[in-house]
């Protein structure tokens with residue numbers, strides 16, 4: 001069984017403040033340490049439960065956050081590091097038997113959620129897929145779903161765990177490492193405790209995936225209407241330059257299609273154009 005891990009930083013153990021996730025700030029070193037800590041614990045749990053190989057895709061910002069020297073697992077584990085990558089957070093997922101989303105955060109506009117945002121906090125107000133508002137968990141789960149790949153594990157704060165469970169149902173394993181009191185304050189498990197929680201959850205996720213019990217998100221009949229609303233109309237002006245993008249109103253555009261992977265590439269392109 002091959003596991004694909006998409007690893008973000010905002011949902012890592014102990015991370016509560018934007019400065020800890022921003023490579024221009026001195027607190028960033030802590031974010032890297034804790035992201036690597038959580039990824040390590042999840043890999044250990046997956047391998048102990050019998051996973052054959054793990055591909056970790058560093059999915060936060062410049063995507064060079066995880067300490068490769070600290071991943072002492074040998075040839076069964078590979079790290080996909082760096083950016084740009086065409087599929088960004090999902091680069092490399094296609095050949096996996098199950099996906100894990102580690103260190104994830106809740107979608108933009110969620111209360112009591114550490115650093116809630118969707119793809120870009122500066123650019124995106126909201127994203128909907130077929131009328132349902134989704135964050136990174138839902139969008140990336142939809143990309144997996146179209147290839148029939150189950151999402152077996154989501155880790156992060158209590159808010160992203162709730163968001164993921166609402167989308168995927170009870171078959172999904174979640175691991176909560178902190179409970180937010182606000183956007184930048186949380187009650188956090190200590191690293192040695194969260195390592196055990198994450199290891200245990202990853203093992204359970206592998207067992208469920210192997211038994212065919214991990215959920216594939218319901219994405220309807222396979223025709224997609226993806227709408228992106230921006231914080232302001234100038235961002236929307238820029239996004240609307242891209243061919244195939246339909247302007248809906250002052251702040252929103254949409255793309256339609258039947259290939260979720262391509263639509264995510266379109267969405268990432270128009271978001272990066274909007275933020276340029």
Ligand SMILES: [Zn+2]
Pocket residue numbers: 008009010059060061
């Ligand atoms: Zn991130």
